Amino acid sequence: xxxxxxxxxxxxxxxxxxxxxxxxxxxxxxxxxxxxxxxxxxxxxxxxxxxxxxxxxxxxxxxxxxxxxxxxxxxxxxxxxxxxxxxxxxxxxxxxxxxxxxxxxxxxxxxxxxxxxxxxxxxxxxxxxxxxxxxxxxxxxxxxxxxxxxxxxxxxxxxxxxxxxxxxxxxxxxxxxxxxxxxxxxxxxxxxxxxxxxxxxxxxxxxxxxxxxxxxxxx
Amino acid sequence: xxxxxxxxxxxxxxxxxxxxxxxxxxxxxxxxxxxxxxxxxxxxxxxxxxxxxxxxxxxxxxxxxxxxxxxxxxxxxxxxxxxxxxxxxxxxxxxxxxxxxxxxxxxxxxxxxxxxxxxxxxxxxxxxxxxxxxxxxxxxxxxxxxxxxxxxxxxxxxxxxxxxxxxxxxxxxxxxxxxxxxxxxxxxxxxxxxxxxxxxxxxxxxxxxxxxxxxxxxxxxxxxxxxxxxxxxxxxxxxxxxxxxxxxxxxxxxxxxxxxxxxxxxxxxxxxxxxxxxxxxxxxxxxxxxxxxxxxxxxxxxxxxxxxxxxxxxxxxxxxxxxxxxxxxxxxxxxxxxxxxx
Numbered sequence: 001x002x003x004x005x006x007x008x009x010x011x012x013x014x015x016x017x018x019x020x021x022x023x024x025x026x027x028x029x030x031x032x033x034x035x036x037x038x039x040x041x042x043x044x045x046x047x048x049x050x051x052x053x054x055x056x057x058x059x060x061x062x063x064x065x066x067x068x069x070x071x072x073x074x075x076x077x078x079x080x081x082x083x084x085x086x087x088x089x090x091x092x093x094x095x096x097x098x099x100x101x102x103x104x105x106x107x108x109x110x111x112x113x114x115x116x117x118x119x120x121x122x123x124x125x126x127x128x129x130x131x132x133x134x135x136x137x138x139x140x141x142x143x144x145x146x147x148x149x150x151x152x153x154x155x156x157x158x159x160x161x162x163x164x165x166x167x168x169x170x171x172x173x174x175x176x177x178x179x180x181x182x183x184x185x186x187x188x189x190x191x192x193x194x195x196x197x198x199x200x201x202x203x204x205x206x207x208x209x210x211x212x213x214x215x216x217x218x219x
Numbered sequence: 220x221x222x223x224x225x226x227x228x229x230x231x232x233x234x235x236x237x238x239x240x241x242x243x244x245x246x247x248x249x250x251x252x253x254x255x256x257x258x259x260x261x262x263x264x265x266x267x268x269x270x271x272x273x274x275x276x277x278x279x280x281x282x283x284x285x286x287x288x289x290x291x292x293x294x295x296x297x298x299x300x301x302x303x304x305x306x307x308x309x310x311x312x313x314x315x316x317x318x319x320x321x322x323x324x325x326x327x328x329x330x331x332x333x334x335x336x337x338x339x340x341x342x343x344x345x346x347x348x349x350x351x352x353x354x355x356x357x358x359x360x361x362x363x364x365x366x367x368x369x370x371x372x373x374x375x376x377x378x379x380x381x382x383x384x385x386x387x388x389x390x391x392x393x394x395x396x397x398x399x400x401x402x403x404x405x406x407x408x409x410x411x412x413x414x415x416x417x418x419x420x421x422x423x424x425x426x427x428x429x430x431x432x433x434x435x436x437x438x439x440x441x442x443x444x445x446x447x448x449x450x451x452x453x454x455x456x457x458x459x460x461x462x463x464x465x466x467x468x469x470x471x472x473x474x475x476x477x478x479x480x481x482x483x484x485x486x487x488x489x490x491x492x493x494x495x496x497x498x499x500x501x502x503x504x505x506x507x508x509x510x511x512x513x514x515x516x517x518x519x520x521x522x523x524x525x526x527x528x529x530x531x532x533x534x535x536x537x538x539x540x541x542x543x544x545x546x547x548x549x550x551x552x553x554x555x556x557x558x559x560x561x
Binding site for chain 2: 035036037040041073074075076077078079080081082083085086120121175176177178180181182183185
C-alpha cells in the first residue's frame with residue numbers, strides 16, 4: 001500500500017491553495033489566447049471543492065475524487081468544468097471504495113482521468129491543450145514504475161514530464177477551444193489548461209512527499 | 220481583475236458583478252410572471268406552464284450577457300427553458316439537466332447549443348445525465364458564423380444569429396405537436412440554411428473583468444467579431460453603414476451561396492450598444508443588396524436579439540426559407556422578447 005486517502009485529500013486541498021495563489025497568472029495566460037477567465041473559473045471551482053470535501057474528508061479516495069469532480073462540473077462552467085470534472089470523476093471511479101491505494105492503482109487512476117479528458121474534449125496531442133501536459137505525465141509515471149521506481153519518484157517524474165509538456169505548448173498553434181480562432185496568433189503563448197494541469201501533477205507529487213506514506217512500496 | 224471591479228465602481232447598472240445574473244433573473248420573473256418562472260441553484264428560466272404533456276421540450280442556454288438570448292425567448296411557441304451561465308461563460312450540466320427534467324412532457328427534449336467548446340461539453344454531460352434519468356434527449360448545434368474561415372483547423376464556426384431563428388422555428392413546430400425527431404431535423408435544416416457575420420465598433424466590458432475585452436481606436440472597426448469579443452477577420456478603418464452592410468451581406472451571401480430567386484429571411488441584429496435607428500440604416504442597405512441580386516426578402520427581423528453586453532455593432536444573418544420554415548416562423552409566439560399573432 002503506497003498511498004492513502006489522506007494523501008489524496010491533502011493533494012486536493014494543496015491544489016486548491018495553489019489555484020487561489022496562481023489565479024491571476026492562469027487568467028493572464030488565458031487572456032493572451034482565450035477569454036481570460038481560466039484562473040477565475042478554476043478558483044471558483046476549487047473553492048467549491050473545499051466546501052464539498054469538508055463533510056467527506058475521512059472517506060475513501062474514490063469518494064474524495066468523485067466529490068471533487070461533481071463540485072467542478074457544477075461550478076466551473078466553460079470548457080474547464082467538464083474537462084477537469086471528468087478527470088476527477090473517472091479517477092475517482094478507478095479508486096472506488098479504496099482508502100489504501102497501490103502504486104499501480106494511483107497511476108491507473110491518473111490514466112483513467114486522462115482518458116476521460118481525451119474522450120470528452122476530443123483533443124489530440126499537440127492541439128495545445130491540457131492533454132499536452134497530462135499525456136507525457138501519465139506515460140512517464142508508468143515507465144518509472146516499470147523501471148522499479150517508488151511511487152514518490154514516479155510522481156516526481158510525472159510532474160517533470162508535465163512541466164516539459166506545458167512548456168512545449170508555447171510554440172504550438174491551438175487547434176481546440178477558443179484559442180483556435182487566433183490561428184497563428186496563438187503561437188508563442190503557453191497554454192493555460194496545460195499550465196493548470198502541470199500544477200495539479202506537481203501538487204500530487206508534493207503531497208506524496210509531504211505526508212508519511214502508510215508503508216513503503218511493496219508492489 | 221475581479222478585485223479592481225470591487226474597489227472602483229463600474230459605470231454599469233449593476234449591484235455587484237457576482238449578483239448580476241440572479242438579480243436580472245429575478246427581474247425577469249417579476250416582469251413576466253405570466254410567461255415564465257425562475258429557479259436558482261441551479262439557475263434556470265422555465266416556461267410557466269411547463270412541462271406540457273406530449274409536447275417536445277426545447278432547452279437552450281449559454282453565457283449571460285447576450286440578452287434577450289436565451290431567457291427572453293422562453294414562452295409560448297419558442298423555448299421551454301433557458302440556462303443562464305455566468306457572463307460569457309457556459310452554464311453547467313446541473314442547470315441543463317434540471318431544465319431538461321422540468322420541461323420533459325414525455326415527448327423528449329431538444330437541446331439547442333451554440334458551437335463553443337464550453338457549451339458543447341457542458342450540454343453533452345447534461346444530456347448523459349438526463350438520459351441516465353430516462354429522458355429522451357437530442358441536440359442540435361448552431362454554427363453559422365462565416366467569419367471563422369479555417370473551420371477545419373479550429374473549434375469550428377461559432378453559433379450566432381441563426382440560433383434565434385432556430386429557437387423560433389423549432390419552437391413553432393414543437394408547439395404545433397411535431398415529434399422530437401421532426402423538431403430536431405427542422406432545427407438542423409434552419410442551421411444548415413442560415414449564415415451570419417458580425418462587426419463591432421466598441422468592446423464590451425465584462426463586469427468580473429472590469430475593463431474592455433479588447434482595445435479599439437475611435438476610427439477603427441473589427442469585422443467578423445464574435446459575440447464574446449473574439450477577434451474577427453480583420454481590423455480596418457471605419458466605413459459608412461452602407462459599406463459595412465455590403466461587406467457583411469456579401470460575405471454571408473457568398474458562403475452558402477444564396478442565389479437569385481431564393482426566398483430569405485433577413486435579420487439585422489444589434490450587438491447591444493447600437494441604437495435601432497442605426498440598425499434600420501444597416502437593414503436598408505442589406506435589403507437593397509439582396510434585392511439587387513434577385514434574392515427575395517420575404518421575412519425580416521431587426522433589433523437587438525443576440526447581444527454582447529454594451530458592445531456597439533451589428534450582425535447580418537440570412538436564412539433561406541421554404542414553406543415549412545416560413546410557416547413556423549409565422550406561427551404564434553409569446554415570449555418576453557418576441558411576440559406576434561397571440
